[in-house]
Amino acid sequence: MAGIFVAVACALLGVFLILRRDSMIGHGLAHVTFAGVALGLFLNIIPLGIALAVAVLAALGIMKLKEKAGLYGDTAIAIFSSVGLAAGIVLATLARSYNVDLFGYLFGDILAIETSEVWLSVALAVVVVFVVILNYHRFMYMTFDREAAKVSGVKVGRLEVLLTVLTAVTVVSPGIRIGGHPGGCRSSAGIQF
Amino acid sequence: MDSSAADLKPLINVRNVSFHYGSIPVLKEVTFSINPGDFLAIIGPNGSGKTTLVKIILGLLKPSRGEVRILGQPVEEFFDWNRIGYVPQKATHIDPLFPASIKEVVAMEFHAVSSRGMRKRDKELSVARALQQVGMEDFTSRRIGSLSGGQQQRVFIARAIVNKPHILFLDEPTTGVDTETQDHFYDMLDSLNKKEGITIVMITHDIGIVNTHVSQVACLNQRLVYHGTHEDFCRSKAFKDMLAGGHHLVSHRH
Numbered sequence: 048m049a050g051i052f053v054a055v056a057c058a059l060l061g062v063f064l065i066l067r068r069d070s071m072i073g074h075g076l077a078h079v080t081f082a083g084v085a086l087g088l089f090l091n092i093i094p095l096g097i098a099l100a101v102a103v104l105a106a107l108g109i110m111k112l113k114e115k116a117g118l119y120g121d122t123a124i125a126i127f128s129s130v131g132l133a134a135g136i137v138l139a140t141l142a143r144s145y146n147v148d149l150f151g152y153l154f155g156d157i158l159a160i161e162t163s164e165v166w167l168s169v170a171l172a173v174v175v176v177f178v179v180i181l182n183y184h185r186f187m188y189m190t191f192d193r194e195a196a197k198v199s200g201v202k203v204g205r206l207e208v209l210l211t212v213l214t215a216v217t218v219v220s221p222g223i224r225i226g227g228h229p230g231g232c233r234s235s236a237g238i239q240f
Numbered sequence: 241m242d243s244s245a246a247d248l249k250p251l252i253n254v255r256n257v258s259f260h261y262g263s264i265p266v267l268k269e270v271t272f273s274i275n276p277g278d279f280l281a282i283i284g285p286n287g288s289g290k291t292t293l294v295k296i297i298l299g300l301l302k303p304s305r306g307e308v309r310i311l312g313q314p315v316e317e318f319f320d321w322n323r324i325g326y327v328p329q330k331a332t333h334i335d336p337l338f339p340a341s342i343k344e345v346v347a348m349e350f351h352a353v354s355s356r357g358m359r360k361r362d363k364e365l366s367v368a369r370a371l372q373q374v375g376m377e378d379f380t381s382r383r384i385g386s387l388s389g390g391q392q393q394r395v396f397i398a399r400a401i402v403n404k405p406h407i408l409f410l411d412e413p414t415t416g417v418d419t420e421t422q423d424h425f426y427d428m429l430d431s432l433n434k435k436e437g438i439t440i441v442m443i444t445h446d447i448g449i450v451n452t453h454v455s456q457v458a459c460l461n462q463r464l465v466y467h468g469t470h471e472d473f474c475r476s477k478a479f480k481d482m483l484a485g486g487h488h489l490v491s492h493r494h
Contacts, residue, residue: 066338184351191338191348194328195399198298199352200321 049165052172056217059179066190068120075124076218079105079131085138099219106215175213250275251407251439252297257306259292266292272458272467279433281450282443284460290443291329294409325400329411336385343367343380346399370402390421407439426453
């Protein structure tokens, strides 16, 4: 059930991400999330909260890097992805012993999902559906022609932040337990967009 | 077009605008205004700041110095964007597989904040009329990516005029368009300017259009070298200097 709801959220967001040529963002954020989880476990703090904060910051960083440095989306994503994975490995090494939880997050396990995470995925899907329905035409306009949309009065900057944050939350929240780190190749619901 | 008190004043005022990309100066102390009914061509060599100037006017870039006013308001505070139509330079560089029909592309203009509350039927009629104005009424359900470059430009102009703007900005609209289509295209812009009363500002490298269609010329080379009527421009020193200086200001057909 959680997988179905995460799939709904991913499918809706994925349409815009693919058209914006940001299709690798799920992959990249999952790498960054791995660093967040490792940091959380290293500091003995709830890993999901840290991972969420790190993923949102990374997603916003990717957006800013694209805008300011004029990079292609996949280039900016690759930079954050590599740094995220490297940071995760460094943190896991510093911790000296791999915590089994880290592997759980790394590879994902849809059967290990808890009831609270099912409800989290339902809530997330509802929010994503609501936001996409409310902003569908504006998302399409800014995806098709960003400059013309801006001149028409579409708040492109705010909508891009909204789309980016929703993507990060979708990757991290229930998705990480379902899909895990995409490199693990064991994702049941697949968080790749 | 409704006539209002605002129409009696310049639509756009550009005052002492300068702009730098990092340490590279692009525009220096540019001052001019655009009046209602003008058909203004902005010309100049590559890298002279034409596109940058239009982006500053539209609020897409912030000037390093100076000020832009639209209908008397500073551009940062201007909110009535459905009075402005814009066809960007890269308009023809769209994803050929983008899943949108022509009428959906034109209707995109209605989804900005300023167009909320308009009835669906009125929107459909406006889209149909805009497509008719640019001669694309027979293609409404075709996917945008399946059209030629010239046809796509017509659709983007339809999108830009669907909200009945007071002023239409076009950035090198004939790039990638064949000579015959260019002639039809300029005739269409002429009609929008004279019959619909839409003020047109067009960036172009095509010096030929200056003699045939436009009423005003702004010649830019970081500074504003000339601004005035096209008749005076053709007799001006700026025109001779640009031709003699080999600034690539020649008929520019791709």
